[in-house]
Amino acid sequence: MELEQFYTLDRHNDGAEIQLKDESGNLTECFLKVVGPDSDIWREALSEMQRDALMASFAESKDVSKGERRAKYLSRAVLDWKGFTDKDDKPAEFDQKRVNTMFIMAPYIADQVDKFVGKRENFMKPSAKS
Numbered sequence: 001m002e003l004e005q006f007y008t009l010d011r012h013n014d015g016a017e018i019q020l021k022d023e024s025g026n027l028t029e030c031f032l033k034v035v036g037p038d039s040d041i042w043r044e045a046l047s048e049m050q051r052d053a054l055m056a057s058f059a060e061s062k063d064v065s066k067g068e069r070r071a072k073y074l075s076r077a078v079l080d081w082k083g084f085t086d087k088d089d090k091p092a093e094f095d096q097k098r099v100n101t102m103f104i105m106a107p108y109i110a111d112q113v114d115k116f117v118g119k120r121e122n123f124m125k126p127s128a129k130s
Contacts, residue, residue, distance in 0.1 A: 011123050012036030015079045018116040023108050030083035032099075034113055036123035042077055049073040071103035074110050077117055 012035055020030045035041045052069060078099045084092040092098070103110035116122055 008036070008038040008120070008123070009040070011125065012039035012042070015039070016116075016123050018113060018122075020109060020112060023106070028083065031081065032078050032113060033080040034077045034117055035079060037117055037120060038123075039077075042117065045073045045076045067107060068104055071100050071107075071110055074114060074117075075100040075103050077113065 015033045015035045017031045017033050020028050020032065022028050037043075049069070052073075075096060078096070081092070081094050081099070086092045103113075
């Protein structure tokens with residue numbers, strides 16, 4: 001087996017799409033493109049989140065909730081979206097701040113992304129046999 005067959009960085013940097021479910025568990029027409037756990041973005045965000053959590057544990061004031069802190073770093077894993085519309089039914093332009101707000105206001109979506117990103121098999125190329 002060639003050494004390069006073990007490499008995952010490029011696939012995880014390219015990302016994969018997750019189809020979102022609503023709060024009742026029904027599939028929607030909305031998708032997020034997210035990076036994988038071996039991506040540069042995810043590893044950097046994870047390191048920063050760990051450092052931030054450590055610093056917050058020493059702070060006297062808790063200005064940022066755990067949910068807001070989680071959304072801040074998890075939203076960085078999102079590269080793009082489709083299926084979302086604005087109030088005028090036009091496609092919503094992708095915006096990292098809007099993703100962050102969505103993760104705060106709809107934590108069940110953040111949970112879906114967190115679970116998806118945590119599974120390396122979501123970023124594997126389909127085998128010729130399947």
